[in-house]
Amino acid sequence: MSTTTLTTWSLEMTSPTDLVPSVGVPGPEIRIVRSEVPSPEFSRFLYTAVGGDIHWTDRLGLTRAQWAQLLGRPGVETWVIYDRGTPAGYVELDPQPDGVVEIIYFGLVPEFRGRRIGGHLLTVGIEKAWSLAERWPELSPTRRVWLHTCSLDGPAAMPNYVRRGFKVFREETEPYEPTPTPGSWPGA
Template identity: 30%
Template sequence: MILPDGYSDVPAGKIAAVVTHLEMTAPPARRDDPPGAWSLAKIDAPALDWYRDLFRRVGEEWLWFSRARMTDTELAAIINAPGIEIYTLVVDGRDEGLLELDFREPGQCELVYFGVTAGLIGTGAARFLMNRALDLAWSHNLRRVWVHTCTFDHPAAVAFYQRSGFRPFRRQIEIADDPRLDGTAPRDAAKHVPVIE
């Protein structure tokens, strides 16, 4: 469906975001790591409680909700699927960043989830994590690495991805039930996106 020019109503109880898809078709020029005491750890067979906690701490402010709504069976099937790799950014022994790579489609890698906890935004930790993500992705025989972000995410997300070597190629509108109204996210999450009941 093509949306008409002008305003389109979003029903009460719903949220709407503009989603930007970005891709790269060759490894970008390597960017230096910023100074910082970060490391990356691969998590094989992640525990559901661990994954949900990190997913919430990284993404709740940006209304990441899809995985939060999944049953244990649904979530386990995805995060333990062959071709899915999950990593955490470790800071002072704590897991403070999430990187999820999806290699299930031959020749491609999707950065499914990428982010750091609020206290690390602006410290260079995300640059470190992106450098590791691109190293890991391009260590496979790929023709494409891609990611998507939306207007609920950090306002600098699109520019960060572009500085990392991604180029935008598609835009969509995503409409969903507001996760703050069904208890999936706290009522006070994502203050930049007003609740409309």
């Protein structure tokens, strides 16, 4: 395989007033619900369903115990968007020291992309990141929300982040050797 270039952008918000909510709220068939019981199986399903075609591989080798440990930390939250009862995507929040919250995962299952629900899910995810300490009093109040995206993500990812009010604070480029994507069914 030939080597190509991978660009990774880190983006941030430093105030809840930076958020520019998506326009329009989807109809009643769309719901966003917090997955309150940490479930490695459900989280792994979401991870592979959303990221399988865009090279999300960093968690594929984790054991069930490692997934449980990651999900069981105070303040880690998974918010799932449903379309008529079917999981369509998710946002996972990861609290870090000193009031920093990373949107560590965000995305839609391929069949639900392009339906104008990603902006709504991201808006809710950002709002939940800013209010995380209200649900987890042991955490410091949120003072910064950040995420990263890369040139392997879908073409709507970066424009969605910028429209919601995120600002790029770092850009890194490195050589990358593409490999086949694992898809939603790794090993199948």
